[in-house]
Amino acid sequence: MYKDLDLAILAGGGSTRMGLHKGNLTIEGKSFVDHIISTIGPLFANINVIDNGLQNTKVFGVNYYNDPLQISTKSSLLGVYSALYYSKNPQTFIIGCDTPLVNPKVVEYIISQRDKGDIVVPIANGRFQPLYGIYSKKILPRVKETLLQDLHKIKIILDEFNTYYIPEIELKKIDPDLEFIKNFNYFSDYQQYLKGIEN
Structure with a gap:
């Protein structure tokens, strides 16, 4: 367990593309949120679900x-x-509930890189993945200021602070198919996944 690190699972969005609340969809008999908690929760001192x-x-x-x-x-x-x-801690691992195929080894690798920036996020499928990374609490005032200016692009914060982007090649050594970042944005994505595991 990392006693100085929180886990935060984001499950409070509108889910407009999905058409229903993503966090309550199930995988291996548990809701997405509960599955993430049971898979990587033991690594963290404190777990928050938004x-x-x-x-x-x-x-x-x-x-x-x-x-x-x-x-x-x-x-x-x-x-x-x-x-x-x-x-409750200086750093928090933040993950969206719509990436439930979480890989503890990938998470531990990301944690091992946390001293390389105020923000540490992976590159996967050629794109940075901001909701699968570590954030320092010291950026909180600036994030609030940005939101109150009606600015909502997360890239604003990534560009402003010392952000370390973990190379995709390093993550593929752990998860060759990058399953850890498989995202369920639409209900059809979820249905396709279920068909895949049934076959």
Whole structure:
């Protein structure tokens, strides 16, 4: 267990493309959120779920919160703000609930790189993956200021702070197919995944 590191799972978004709350979809008999908790939760001293009251199930010992900043736009940046706002430690591993195929070895590798920047995020499928990385709590005031300026692109913060991008090639050594970052944005993505594991 990393005693100086929080885990934050973002599950409070609008899920407009999915058409229903992603966090309550199931994988291996558990909701996406519960599956993430059971898979990597033991690595962390403190676990927070930002769910805005949307989760059907609650896990004992896990904290569930609403976004503390009441603004109309539900963005990834707001999720980062909420995660850091409730964090009890200097750094937080932040993950979206729509990437439930979480790989503990990948997470531990990302954690091993955490001293390389204020923000540490992986590159996967040729793109940076901001909701699968580590953020320092010291960026919290600037994130709030950015949101209150009605700016919601997370890249603004990544560019402003010392961000270390973990090369994709390093992650492929652990997870060759980059399954850890498989994202379920649409219900059809979820259905396709279920068909795949049935075959």
